[in-house]
Amino acid sequence: MQATAPHEGIAAGNIANIENVMQEIADHKGCGTTGGSGKASCGSAAGQGDLPTEIWEKVKNHPCYSEEAHHHFARMHVAVAPACNIQCNYCNRKYDCANESRPGVVSEKLTPEQAAKKVLAVASTIPQMTVLGIAGPGDPLANPEKTFKTFELIAKTAPDIKLCLSTNGLALPDHVDTIAGFNVDHVTITINMVDPEIGAKIYPWVFWKHKRYTGVEAAKLLTDRQLQGLEMLTERGILCKVNSVMIPGVNDKHLVEVNKAVKSRGAFLHNIMPLISAPEHGTVFGLTGQRGPTAQELKALQDSCEGEMNMMRHCRQCRADAVGLLGEDRSAEFTTDKIMAMEVNYDIDSRKAYQAKVEDERVAKVAAKQEELETLAGEVSDIKLLVSVATKGSGLINEHFGHAKEFQVYELSTAGAKFVGHRRVDLYCQGGFGDEENLETVIRAINDCHAVFVAKIGGCPKADLQKAGIEPVDQFAHEFIEKSAIAWFKSYLEKVKSGEIEHVERGDAEIRQGALISAA
Amino acid sequence: MALKIIASQCTSCSACEPECPNVAITEKNGTFVINPKKCTECIGHFDSPQCTAVCPVDNTCVIDNSFPRYQPPA
Numbered sequence: 401m402q403a404t405a406p407h408e409g410i411a412a413g414n415i416a417n418i419e420n421v422m423q424e425i426a427d428h429k430g431c432g433t434t435g436g437s438g439k440a441s442c443g444s445a446a447g448q449g450d451l452p453t454e455i456w457e458k459v460k461n462h463p464c465y466s467e468e469a470h471h472h473f474a475r476m477h478v479a480v481a482p483a484c485n486i487q488c489n490y491c492n493r494k495y496d497c498a499n500e501s502r503p504g505v506v507s508e509k510l511t512p513e514q515a516a517k518k519v520l521a522v523a524s525t526i527p528q529m530t531v532l533g534i535a536g537p538g539d540p541l542a543n544p545e546k547t548f549k550t551f552e553l554i555a556k557t558a559p560d561i562k563l564c565l566s567t568n569g570l571a572l573p574d575h576v577d578t579i580a581g582f583n584v585d586h587v588t589i590t591i592n593m594v595d596p597e598i599g600a601k602i603y604p605w606v607f608w609k610h611k612r613y614t615g616v617e618a619a620k621l622l623t624d625r626q627l628q629g630l631e632m633l634t635e636r637g638i639l640c641k642v643n644s645v646m647i648p649g650v651n652d653k654h655l656v657e658v659n660k661a662v663k664s665r666g667a668f669l670h671n672i673m674p675l676i677s678a679p680e681h682g683t684v685f686g687l688t689g690q691r692g693p694t695a696q697e698l699k700a701l702q703d704s705c706e707g708e709m710n711m712m713r714h715c716r717q718c719r720a721d722a723v724g725l726l727g728e729d730r731s732a733e734f735t736t737d738k739i740m741a742m743e744v745n746y747d748i749d750s751r752k753a754y755q756a757k758v759e760d761e762r763v764a765k766v767a768a769k770q771e772e773l774e775t776l777a778g779e780v781s782d783i784k785l786l787v788s789v790a791t792k793g794s795g796l797i798n799e800h801f802g803h804a805k806e807f808q809v810y811e812l813s814t815a816g817a818k819f820v821g822h823r824r825v826d827l828y829c830q831g832g833f834g835d836e837e838n839l840e841t842v843i844r845a846i847n848d849c850h851a852v853f854v855a856k857i858g859g860c861p862k863a864d865l866q867k868a869g870i871e872p873v874d875q876f877a878h879e880f881i882e883k884s885a886i887a888w889f890k891s892y893l894e895k896v897k898s899g900e901i902e903h904v905e906r907g908d909a910e911i912r913q914g915a916l917i918s919a920a
Numbered sequence: 921m922a923l924k925i926i927a928s929q930c931t932s933c934s935a936c937e938p939e940c941p942n943v944a945i946t947e948k949n950g951t952f953v954i955n956p957k958k959c960t961e962c963i964g965h966f967d968s969p970q971c972t973a974v975c976p977v978d979n980t981c982v983i984d985n986s987f988p989r990y991q992p993p994a
Binding site: 482483484485487493494509537538542543607610611612 | 929931932933934935938939966967968970973974976977
């Protein structure tokens, strides 16, 4: 039996407003950008930008729906939904490892009651945690009772937390009204194809209405249900993000078609992610040697879709039980044993106060960037290059090179600084001693960048980076990323103009496939 | 007869539990088990056993040969 919706009033309110919201979503082409080359990620440039207020309110504190918010706000996933109703060739349900960070992987299953307690415990400890998602490790809508029971409990005890879910879409049309009833205003659907012939290469089977379907028939069923579900959600004013896994040689070119199909059905944001595939994952793709895309291939596809709609580039492909800012995972602090022993004091006012402080920080950051951007006015140059940044969050260059678990990548041009992605790296520095092999991994991961901005860096890696043609920049330690990047770019252009340096294109970079070494 | 779940293969994902028309599947010690007294191989309910059809790991919900095959009531 399905849980009943507790928020009938809110749902009715949503429906009354649909036409307005739908019109605004339809009219809305960009996403708060002042950049000159296509659209920046959501809200990245000037906060609200040209977003309608209702939509801005929905995305501004949501790290997965707003690139800008992901520097400040945290999310958590609760693993209450272990069952799945389809099989994907990039997933192996037997695999479970705390050192691995990718979708579908989880260490501990929770009951809805445990999940609700965990949410309160995390929200009390991490006041910037604003979003609760259910993303598996199976499919939330293949476990509708557990998923909706969890939403019901959290809506009662922590009403300020935004609820969202991520689904493969097969069961979605059956649950859209319940989703709307629970006031879930963000739904992510993973859509890897709209052509069943291609789908048959990604999905060996789906289970629907008491029957296992295979091949093209299965993929046809899945794509029909996904697109129907997407339409039903956007009709109700629920923001939809579409995730697509880029599988070179299988659906890479086809994802441009997927982008058009989901855009025309009202999707708000498209997130094209690289396939994560290695033999040790035990997935079909891992075992057949199917490779993932390179950084350049991924960026080229994202760029080609960007003219059509908002692209998400800050996805960290996190675990189904992840906790914290995107790019960090604090789930080990909140195991079931620990949370059940925790005294939880859910103080909504102190959470609000903290979030107001974050709001001030982000306004200051945007202002600093605007100011610096004005100094670029009048500069004319075709030069466009990438730089990487070591950051712990808050939009600051505040991480030591050797401690960085990932680097954020910005594209610089006379239009400004635009976030275009991130690269996971193994920890370079383990207790003060740099490991040469790991340094090579880091260099391969940011090999397409002209510079790397850090709070601090040792002499050895500095020299090695310079040898590889990547300039280590530590003069902007603890300053705002975008402001600093623009200032550096301005001086770079001046040096090129004066003939002091020659601008050369960089090569491609690697997207890391292996396990994340969990760091203290 | 009945089906059984090979415990070493079971991921404990619980997908089979709600699909069983006989409520023969329960969780025990971290994995799921089928009560052979209740299992009818889905005969009379569906075209194929539901646990096998929904299970994400091949060859995990299999016929248990230690029981005689299920005979539907005449």
